[in-house]
Amino acid sequence: MHNWQTTRNLIILALCLGGLGPDPRSQTDLSEPREVRSTERQSPDRVMDAVGVRPGMTVGEVGAGRGRYTVYLARRVGPAGKILANDIDPQALAYLRDRCARLGFKQVQTVLGKVDDPLLPKDSLDLAIMVWVYHMLDKPDELLANLRPCLKPGARLVILDPCDREIDEEFHIDRSRPGVRIPTIRERVEESARATGFELIRVETFLPEDVIFILGVREK
Numbered sequence: 001m002h003n004w005q006t007t008r009n010l011i012i013l014a015l016c017l018g019g020l021g022p023d024p025r026s027q028t029d030l031s032e033p034r035e036v037r038s039t040e041r042q043s044p045d046r047v048m049d050a051v052g053v054r055p056g057m058t059v060g061e062v063g064a065g066r067g068r069y070t071v072y073l074a075r076r077v078g079p080a081g082k083i084l085a086n087d088i089d090p091q092a093l094a095y096l097r098d099r100c101a102r103l104g105f106k107q108v109q110t111v112l113g114k115v116d117d118p119l120l121p122k123d124s125l126d127l128a129i130m131v132w133v134y135h136m137l138d139k140p141d142e143l144l145a146n147l148r149p150c151l152k153p154g155a156r157l158v159i160l161d162p163c164d165r166e167i168d169e170e171f172h173i174d175r176s177r178p179g180v181r182i183p184t185i186r187e188r189v190e191e192s193a194r195a196t197g198f199e200l201i202r203v204e205t206f207l208p209e210d211v212i213f214i215l216g217v218r219e220k
Helices: 002-017 033-041 044-051 070-077 090-103 140-150 164-171 185-196
Strands: 058-062 082-087 108-112 125-131 151-162 198-204 210-217
Touching: 044 070, 044 151, 044 210, 058 070, 058 140, 070 082, 070 090, 082 090, 090 108, 125 140, 140 151, 140 185, 151 164, 151 185, 185 198, 185 210
Parallel strands: 058 082, 058 125, 082 108, 125 151
Antiparallel strands: 151 210, 198 210
């Protein structure tokens, strides 16, 4: 009886601390109604685990918009960390500031940038992340080149973008047409990396509809 009671108490403690795995509700509990589908598609906890977002880090989010991903990053880095949320839309950033105020996230700072320059502080980031941004850019190389000096030594750049099937559907691309040769998203990222002083470190494919590219600054 004593052993069962001890085991029962340990199970209860583990449940209270989340020790038996993440609560599925935590995947969308910070999302607004119209964001739930996207959040379910790109489980923030799984993505942050895979790319190494930890408490206390300074993370730069490029193209943060209204903060769908920002709020999960803020919760993960905690009060000791910082999120520099960049966008080129001042109205979106104003909404994001109000959103963070409502949620009590004081570690989020918004940064109004340019199309080709995030205007983030130099040598400030432990990690930079772009969620559904890269494939929408007309000139991604300029942005990545201006982002690279913002990374601390050893920092990583994470590009989370749709897989080729999703991009083809979004832009009505038919790769079966004779003579059509359109680079894959991996080829595009690798080309940008070579042109801007990055190198592709790792690719994560556990998301059914998206791909995660993890880049580091190429050593000279």
